[in-house]
Amino acid sequence: MSKALNRVFKRNRNFPWQTLDSETVIIDPENQFSFELNEVGSLIWNHLDGQTSLSKIKERILETYDQNEEEVEMDLLSLVGQLAESHLIQMV
Amino acid sequence: MNKDLFEKVRKKSVEQAIPLQASLELTYRCNERCTHCYIEKFQDDPARILELDDWKKILKELRSAGTLYLVLMGGEPTLSSHFFSILNYGSDLGFYMSIISNGLKIQDIEYARKLKEGGLRLATFSLYSLDPLIHDKMTSVKGSHAKLMKAIFLCRDAGIKVSLNGLLTEANAKGIFDLYEWADTEGLELKVDPNVTAKLNGDMQPTLYRASRETLTWFYRERAKRWENALPTPVVEPSNAYVCNAAKGKCAVNPYGELLPCIEIREAFGSLVEKSFAELWASDKAIKWREPKIKDLSLGEHQAIYGFCDHCPGMAKNEHGKPMQLTDYTKVVAEVKSQVFREFQRESDL
Numbered sequence: 386m387s388k389a390l391n392r393v394f395k396r397n398r399n400f401p402w403q404t405l406d407s408e409t410v411i412i413d414p415e416n417q418f419s420f421e422l423n424e425v426g427s428l429i430w431n432h433l434d435g436q437t438s439l440s441k442i443k444e445r446i447l448e449t450y451d452q453n454e455e456e457v458e459m460d461l462l463s464l465v466g467q468l469a470e471s472h473l474i475q476m477v
Numbered sequence: 478m479n480k481d482l483f484e485k486v487r488k489k490s491v492e493q494a495i496p497l498q499a500s501l502e503l504t505y506r507c508n509e510r511c512t513h514c515y516i517e518k519f520q521d522d523p524a525r526i527l528e529l530d531d532w533k534k535i536l537k538e539l540r541s542a543g544t545l546y547l548v549l550m551g552g553e554p555t556l557s558s559h560f561f562s563i564l565n566y567g568s569d570l571g572f573y574m575s576i577i578s579n580g581l582k583i584q585d586i587e588y589a590r591k592l593k594e595g596g597l598r599l600a601t602f603s604l605y606s607l608d609p610l611i612h613d614k615m616t617s618v619k620g621s622h623a624k625l626m627k628a629i630f631l632c633r634d635a636g637i638k639v640s641l642n643g644l645l646t647e648a649n650a651k652g653i654f655d656l657y658e659w660a661d662t663e664g665l666e667l668k669v670d671p672n673v674t675a676k677l678n679g680d681m682q683p684t685l686y687r688a689s690r691e692t693l694t695w696f697y698r699e700r701a702k703r704w705e706n707a708l709p710t711p712v713v714e715p716s717n718a719y720v721c722n723a724a725k726g727k728c729a730v731n732p733y734g735e736l737l738p739c740i741e742i743r744e745a746f747g748s749l750v751e752k753s754f755a756e757l758w759a760s761d762k763a764i765k766w767r768e769p770k771i772k773d774l775s776l777g778e779h780q781a782i783y784g785f786c787d788h789c790p791g792m793a794k795n796e797h798g799k800p801m802q803l804t805d806y807t808k809v810v811a812e813v814k815s816q817v818f819r820e821f822q823r824e825s826d827l
């Protein structure tokens with residue numbers, strides 16, 4: 386397991402968001418951009434609560450969806466990387 | 478939010494009755510006494526006013542129901558002892574937090590920064606005129622104009638987006654274009670609405686201040702002359718379209734925790750302290766307010782100009798008890814808009 390999975394992130398409260406119908410929209414308050422997440426992305430986003438580690442999130446995804454573990458790990462780290470780069474989440 | 482995504486989310490919220498926007502009346506108390514105000518009594522019943530924990534429960538339930546935008550209002554929201562706690566709690570949950578305020582309490586940069594740090598995204602201030610005498614006369618509070626101007630700039634300096642609500646009445650009509658120009662220079666969005674509603678108990682007193690037919694005609698003509706896209710144009714909708722968004726894409730909660738279809742329709746579905754949001758949102762009363770379609774309205778001879786009507790079932794119910802019947806004032810505004818539209822069409826045909 387990648388060491389990176391021990392990390393814990395939390396959502397940046399400067400970006401309002403909502404999950405509607407298992408899809409998530411995250412908005413920039415100044416309406417410069419918005420971010421849309423699919424069902425799996427939404428599950429990840431909803432767990433970025435400052436308490437749940439990425440490995441726990443990976444477990445949740447594997448419990449919910451029938452997917453290959455390596456792919457899930459790669460997708461999870463890639464999405465978390467993108468979100469962190471856009472300052473939508475931060476490491477705790 | 479980008480336009481396409483916003484449209485997709487908005488459509489989803491209407492189709493599936495997800496209350497994307499919720500207006501919360503934190504208190505009926507106010508430090509102004511606007512002559513046109515629809516609030517009936519500027520007092521809260523101490524036995525019924527919500528505790529912070531009640532508001533927290535409501536916010537959590539709205540979150541689960543799909544609400545993204547929360548509007549804190551009242552009365553004057555900043556007078557609620559829970560105002561900052563609710564603001565912070567809502568931001569932590571992920572809501573887009575906004576207020577509608579008269580600005581009187583926002584008088585130093587520390588207060589404005591506290592709003593910003595609390596996660597306030599948008600402050601909408603009610604500014605009626607650039608002329609302090611007119612604004613102060615409308616609010617019945619001397620010096621309220623100066624204080625509001627200060628609040629506008631303090632919030633902007635603190636990095637909060639500011640927009641303006643300016644009601645069109647007989648009292649402030651003359652200076653309304655000065656207000657538009659000033660707002661434009663300052664880069665502030667200004668909404669001007671002529672629909673002054675009756676008080677929540679049906680008392681028609683605020684409607685005495687409504688702009689006359691002559692003033693409305695002048696107003697819509699002048700707007701159309703100044704801005705190309707300001708000409709009133711008919712909104713064409715199929716007869717099976719919904720009359721409005723109440724109890725579908727929006728809802729409201731009063732200071733006692735009663736769930737309403739929207740701010741204007743004051744028929745409560747029940748208490749959010751006693752029952753869950755999900756239960757009240759699925760109740761017969763909620764369904765009743767969710768259903769009305771354009772074809773259900775009694776339009777009579779105004780059928781042809783319905784596209785110009787800003788019919789609000791709440792305003793109509795308060796005014797004459799019949800939510801599906803246009804008010805006389807809605808008819809007057811629609812007639813004026815339609816007349817101005819035709820005048821400008823004729824001009825462009827020549």
Ligand SMILES: C[S@@+](CC[C@H](N)C(=O)[O-])C[C@H]1O[C@@H](n2cnc3c(N)ncnc32)[C@H](O)[C@@H]1O
Binds near residue numbers: 514674675683
């Ligand atoms: C009731 S106030 C509450 C928030 C705050 N006290 C303020 O005045 O901004 C909300 C908005 O309703 C508007 N308003 C008040 N009375 C009205 C009426 N009778 N008809 C239409 N709008 C009204 C105000 O101008 C204000 O923008």
Ligand code: SF4
Binds near residue numbers: 507514515552553
């Ligand atoms: S400030 Fe707002 S709530 Fe107070 S009297 Fe004026 S319109 Fe009504």
